[in-house]
Amino acid sequence: MARILIGTSGWHYPSWRGPFFPKELPLKRQLGYYATQFTTTELNGVFYRTPTEKAVAGWRDATNKDFVFAWKASKFITHWKRLSGNSANSLELLEDRLSLLRGKAGPILFQLPPNFTIDADRLASFLRLLKRQRRYAFEFRHSSWYEPRILKLLTARNIALCISDHHDAPAPWKRTADFVYVRGHGPGGRYRGHYKPTQLADWAKRIQGWKRQGCDVYVYFDNDQKSAAPADARRLCELLGSAVPRPPRHRNQQFCLALAPKAKEQMRCPPTR
Secondary structure (H helix, E strand, O other): OEEEEEEEEEEOOOOHHHOOOOOOOOHHHHHHHHOOOEEEEEOOOOOOOOOHHHHHHHHHHHHOOOOEEEEEEEEHHHHHHHOHHHHHHHHHHHHHHHHHHHHHHHEEEOOOOOOOOOOOOHHHHOOOOOOOOEEEEEOOOOHHOOOHHHHHHHHOOOOOOEOOOOOOOOOOOOOOEEEEEEEOOOOOOOOOOOOOOOOOHHHHHHHHHHHHOEEEEEEEEEHHHHHHHHHHHHHHHHHHHOOOOEEEOOOOOOHHHHHHHHHHHHHOOOOOO
């Protein structure tokens, strides 16, 4: 059955302490608490540096058995090597770390820089380096990429066009794979501000349509400033109602809530399925 997975791009933001995380919650328990609220997260820090094996195993062990991690590919691949043919070693290292997540490994996102304009041949060559058993999404930051030939290329390999509203190059709402990958960077595409109810209602309608088509849908909010992302993620979950799977109770949940009783009322942690 198709799934709708909604979360945020990362979770380690100081401004989230209080509005989202209980203030008394130790940093090492933040991911465990997050997993009581959402079923997925997009690993953003791995874009900047490769995590240790211990760190990846720690993320895996801190979350529920059905939790899913999306992985943002290293900027070494997208910004420095720019999808060149000599990216194989970097992709192998990515796969080495990602495999430690086991069944919790979700899609891999490649976010291209804004000065990287369309190059269909380079993209086609790079796609041939990718393992077919993984799910991949591409977020283009230059509008030249949104041509039919690029969408056709992605479709042929069952790779998702990341539906992004980033201000550099907002993407069309086009599905190119048997799953959909959405990134919300804020109503102005600049990582801040809450989405209007009408905007989220439109998202919910589109997401329900994709689910009816049998597609898994991954949605990540990246408007991290002033904890807007988790608030908007929860609002979208509420709009979709029973279509969104609820996280089972995690072993850390009672500990987290005991530290801050008010958080129990504020966040209304979902019940066990």
